[in-house]
Amino acid sequence: xxxxxxxxxxxxxxxxxxxxxxxxxxxxxxxxxxxxxxxxxxxxxxxxxxxxxxxxxxxxxxxxxxxxxxxxxxxxxxxxxxxxxxxxxxxxxxxxxxxxxxxxxxxxxxxxxxxxxxxxxxxxxxxxxxxxxxxxxxxxxxxxxxxxxxxxxxxxxxxxxxxxxxxx
Numbered sequence: 354x355x356x357x358x359x360x361x362x363x364x365x366x367x368x369x370x371x372x373x374x375x376x377x378x379x380x381x382x383x384x385x386x387x388x389x390x391x392x393x394x395x396x397x398x399x400x401x402x403x404x405x406x407x408x409x410x411x412x413x414x415x416x417x418x419x420x421x422x423x424x425x426x427x428x429x430x431x432x433x434x435x436x437x438x439x440x441x442x443x444x445x446x447x448x449x450x451x452x453x454x455x456x457x458x459x460x461x462x463x464x465x466x467x468x469x470x471x472x473x474x475x476x477x478x479x480x481x482x483x484x485x486x487x488x489x490x491x492x493x494x495x496x497x498x499x500x501x502x503x504x505x506x507x508x509x510x511x512x513x514x515x516x517x518x519x520x521x
Contacts, residue, residue, distance in 0.1 A: 359386035359419070361411040362470075365393050366463070369406060373439055377407060380435045383428030385419055386411050405477075406439055406463040413469035413476065414495045421491035433487055436465050437480045466502070469495065475502035476512070485510060 361381045365374060378388050388409075420429050467476040474495060486505040493503075493512055500516040 359412055359416055361386040361388045361409050361416075363388045363391045364408040364410075365391065366406045367393050369393075369439065373435075376435050377439065380428070380432040381409065381411075384416070384425055384432055386416055404463060405466040407465040408468060409465065410468045410470050412471065413467055413474065416467070417491055417493055417495070429487075433482075436478050436482075439465055439480075474498060474500075477502050477504050479505070483507065486512070 363377060363381070365377075369377075374391065378391060381388050419425060462480045464480065465478045467478065468474070472495070476490070476493075482505055486507075489505075489510070489512060498514050498517050500520065501514045502516075503512045503514050505511075506513050
């Protein structure tokens with residue numbers, strides 16, 4: 354962990370309700386990475402342009418290392434709950450922007466993406482990740498990956514980047 358305090362920046366889809374926004378901010382604060390900026394995506398993008406519901410940019414390796422500490426166990430449990438709820442927020446009022454993008458492809462879950470602030474490496478947190486995925490996340494060594502994005506492979510029981518594997 355570095356001496357500098359962790360800081361996160363959150364970019365939220367417009368569908369994220371205020372209550373969930375507050376929960377996200379509190380979850381990151383509880384994990385020692387208080388958001389210094391929280392913004393929303395612009396309206397004119399199409400659903401295909403933004404495959405995630407929340408993008409959190411922060412010093413990822415330090416953040417992941419801190420997640421393994423016993424002191425933040427309750428905060429980490431709260432964070433996992435927010436990930437699950439955020440992926441399927443309650444529809445605001447779908448009366449247009451194209452009926453809230455056709456109710457977001459008929460309720461398709463959209464992940465939270467953690468992005469390393471210095472390298473741009475992404476970790477995709479799907480809403481239905483098993484407990485073992487979160488356990489392995491805390492021990493992840495990001496220096497093993499060059500391209501990303503990282504997804505959890507349930508069959509292999511590990512985080513992996515298909516693009517990294519394809520290139521090397």
